[in-house]
Amino acid sequence: MAWQRKTPFGYMVRGGETVPCPTEADAVQNIFTRYLAGASFGRIAEEMSRGNIPYHQHTSQWNKHMVKRILENGKYLGTDVYPRLISDEEFLAAQIQREDKTDYAPCPAALNPVREKAVCAVCGSRIARDTKSHGRPRWVCPDCGAIVHISDEEVQKRISHRLRHLADTPDLLTQPPIPEAVPSTDALRIQNELNLCFNRPDINPDYTKTLIFAAAAERYAVLPDLTPVHDMEALRERLETGPVSDSNLRELLAKAVKAIRIGGQDYIELELTNGTMIGKEQTT
Template structure:
């Protein structure tokens, strides 16, 4: 009987979620590496069998078709809600060796920052970029219940993001500075105790001193790192002087933009820190 795995080799289901299977995931990477070093499907299958690796629970037998399926499976790139097991470059190299240059292309370096912050404007889930349709970039929502997707050439999405950045750059006052952290629960309790002690007739100087030191320590521990706010303030100054400088625009993107929201029709909007929805 030909047994089939329910999920690809390298993954397992835990508590209803698809996670990496540690041992199998390492073997997937080894299979990609061995193939790129010149190994054939049959040679790799023989190696797996000699090592006693079980392709599924019913048998330790391997064949070239199992290896081929692994090397062709785009889920190893992090598609369809599966964790990524191999790099874009490794997957492309395998495709090139198999003579499929036109079916997959790695994400260009200038698109990577956008890809890393891309979310679906419909449901807020992360978006994935692929080029399965003859190399044409497609942005696809990772939420299977949403299923939103749109074809967008890299030049178009780059142009639209830059346009949004320029709008934001011409209004530097709209760039949000990091909010101060609220006082911790312990800090508030200590300060309340301190206030009570001040109102007592029998003040204990040593206890008061301990409370004051503890309150100061709690407040200090809760202080924000001033560096991000300082950098954001400097960025505002730069934008006031050169609102369309390309380097400054991408500094703005890195510092202030948390999400690039992609709509079903290719609309682009940017979301800043402490902003619940994407701003047009």
């Protein structure tokens, strides 16, 4: 169990009364000053450890929790027992700054699929949501530096609106282009070796069989995955024949949307797997 001081740091008992300890009281003032200047708990703890002013008699090493306790201690404002060490203005400023640094907005679970596909509308790189601006959600592109301030509710509203438009016009869900199966270099080499084997008078059956299986495996490896094509067609048929549900919208986001472009002026556009763009012509 950690050892705790009986008398708060900054004070000492003399003649039965609690009075300021000169060195510790100066350290308290310095901690508030450094914190208000932007130093972190950890940085202040390192400085205090080098300053040869122990937090208590059992160790000269400080940690961020010790610094935090000092910054939160209302006794430094003065009470019937403890003399004032810190002004009201300094203490209040420290509390406001501490709340700003710890204030954040957790990302709603509903935004997780959006974050996976969000890209910067300026440069096309991945864009990330954070809440470093006093807890207000924003989207930041680490590549071009673009910053978009938009609430989580507005992001969800606009994406839902575009998905609803897409569900109401399933003709937009044309099949994505099927990539061409291009044989690999190894496949060409194996096929050449197989052709040579067939032209030899002394064919080695086991070696030829190995080459045939290897050639088939290489051809299979480059065959395009048609799952997205089938998924798109099945989804389109369901939307054409039945009512649109929230489940349909989630499936659209998962299977039909390739990227979500986020930019300034609350700009949000959906890029479908077939290359169609949803958003520029839509209003919210």
